[in-house]
Amino acid sequence: MIRNYRDLSRLQMEKVDKENTIILIPLGALEQHGNQAPLGTDDIIAEAMVRHVVDRFREIGREDFPMLIFPVIPVGLSTEHKNFCGSITFRPETYYHILYDICESISRHGFKKIAFLICHGGNAPVVQVLSREVRADLGLMAFVISSGAFSRPEVKATISEGNIHDFHGGEMETSMVMAVDESLVDLSVSEAGEPTSFVGLKKLAPYGGCTISWMSEDWKTQEGKPIGIGGNPKGANAEKGETILKVSAEEIVDGLLEISQFKL
Numbered sequence: 001m002i003r004n005y006r007d008l009s010r011l012q013m014e015k016v017d018k019e020n021t022i023i024l025i026p027l028g029a030l031e032q033h034g035n036q037a038p039l040g041t042d043d044i045i046a047e048a049m050v051r052h053v054v055d056r057f058r059e060i061g062r063e064d065f066p067m068l069i070f071p072v073i074p075v076g077l078s079t080e081h082k083n084f085c086g087s088i089t090f091r092p093e094t095y096y097h098i099l100y101d102i103c104e105s106i107s108r109h110g111f112k113k114i115a116f117l118i119c120h121g122g123n124a125p126v127v128q129v130l131s132r133e134v135r136a137d138l139g140l141m142a143f144v145i146s147s148g149a150f151s152r153p154e155v156k157a158t159i160s161e162g163n164i165h166d167f168h169g170g171e172m173e174t175s176m177v178m179a180v181d182e183s184l185v186d187l188s189v190s191e192a193g194e195p196t197s198f199v200g201l202k203k204l205a206p207y208g209g210c211t212i213s214w215m216s217e218d219w220k221t222q223e224g225k226p227i228g229i230g231g232n233p234k235g236a237n238a239e240k241g242e243t244i245l246k247v248s249a250e251e252i253v254d255g256l257l258e259i260s261q262f263k264l
């Protein structure tokens with residue numbers, strides 16, 4: 001059965017099947033997402049994604065799926081955005097220890113499976129290191145799931161033609177926030193950003209086989225002003241956001257079903 005971790009009483013928690021229940025921990029961030037979208041974009045997306053995941057389990061008749069949903073961790077590792085107003089970040093070691101302590105507590109109560117839902121890419125490196133450490137130290141199976149199904153054709157189709165750099169704070173993320181609450185987005189002030197230093201290079205890119213850890217300042221407007229987002233949010237709308245959330249939730253649920261079956 002799918003429930004929110006925080007809704008259970010101690011007595012109810014004592015009765016949970018610890019061997020088979022997955023604890024899903026959504027990892028958000030509180031950081032700038034351009035002129036047009038809120039600082040809490042990743043937290044808002046994380047909450048919406050979890051709602052869609054629950055809907056998807058209902059749709060496939062698996063309300064019985066053994067999962068407890070942890071509250072969204074609202075701040076993450078946002079070093080790359082720290083120089084832009086409003087961004088909040090843990091230091092990597094702080095973030096690592098916070099997540100480690102949560103894992104240790106969960107493990108103490110007998111749970112065997114945790115799944116981190118990455119709703120901000122900057123959190124991923126720490127979580128990948130952590131997931132191996134808690135497996136080795138605590139015997140905890142800590143799975144890592146990406147929240148956005150960005151390779152699915154239905155999701156790619158939401159990006160406007162010519163918007164080739166869509167990424168952080170771009171059309172897709174802005175659309176997802178609009179699917180939740182359009183009043184949180186102001187497209188009239190949006191400005192597009194691209195990784196100007198990398199444009200024209202074939203191998204060296206912000207992501208991929210040959211890269212450098214980028215900072216938000218690397219993403220600039222065509223006039224060269226640091227804007228800290230990738231892509232052009234202008235074409236964002238709620239309908240696109242709903243599609244991205246729905247399709248991504250399908251992928252996440254497929255992953256969770258396999259996590260449930262996974263045995264060492």
Ligand SMILES: [Zn+2]
Binds near residue numbers: 033041119
């Ligand atoms: Zn984001």
